[in-house]
């Protein structure tokens with residue numbers, strides 16, 4: 355079993371098929387799963403995306419200055435983080451939001467040592483506002499924070515149960531990889547996450563498991579070593 359994990363949840367996942375906003379039923383269900391993992395003795399840190407509200411590269415931002423659009427994107431992740439914190443704390447487990455952009459009334463500032471202390475005390479930590487810098491993604495933030503806190507693995511929960519040779523939603527002949535290397539992802543041009551995130555994981559030997567969180571209990575299964583999804587190694 356993994357002792358400390360970094361779980362990446364995209365904003366889209368929190369919208370649960372509605373495309374926009376946060377699905378109240380789904381966020382409670384996902385919070386319960388996360389809490390189960392924490393109660394089983396695994397330290398859980400989370401990076402949430404913001405695509406369910408705003409993306410700096412979205413079509414609606416084409417007329418905007420990229421930095422302004424990315425600031426909006428990062429603020430979107432804070433909305434999700436606060437929503438997830440609320441859902442987690444309803445179960446009785448302490449959860450702290452740490453933001454890469456200072457907003458003291460809403461969240462703690464991100465301080466690495468303090469984040470690690472929270473985890474050691476059994477609190478769930480949500481990292482909000484990505485890396486705090488424009489031109490990055492929350493996947494890059496997830497890779498970065500995973501390394502900073504010394505996570506054993508980066509768990510990327512998605513709507514697809516792993517990495518395929520092509521998009522399985524469009525191509526029925528697409529085959530799933532059980533394992534793959536970061537180099538192969540780059541060489542094959544697979545759109546798993548952006549290349550900044552991929553190269554950060556590759557250069558620092560951070561393993562990643564990409565799996566579906568559509569089935570209840572999958573996060574717990576992955577944390578306990580069940581072979582789900584695709585394992586990505588350096």
Ligand code: UDP
Pocket residue numbers: 363364365366402403404405406408409410411423424425426427428429430431483484485486487488489490491492493494495
């Ligand atoms: N973003 C950013 N810097 C970061 C992380 C995120 O500027 O370090 C912005 C960027 O505009 C991005 C948006 O926040 O499009 C939402 O993040 P992302 O697209 O990664 O969310 P997800 O797809 O996981 O929901």
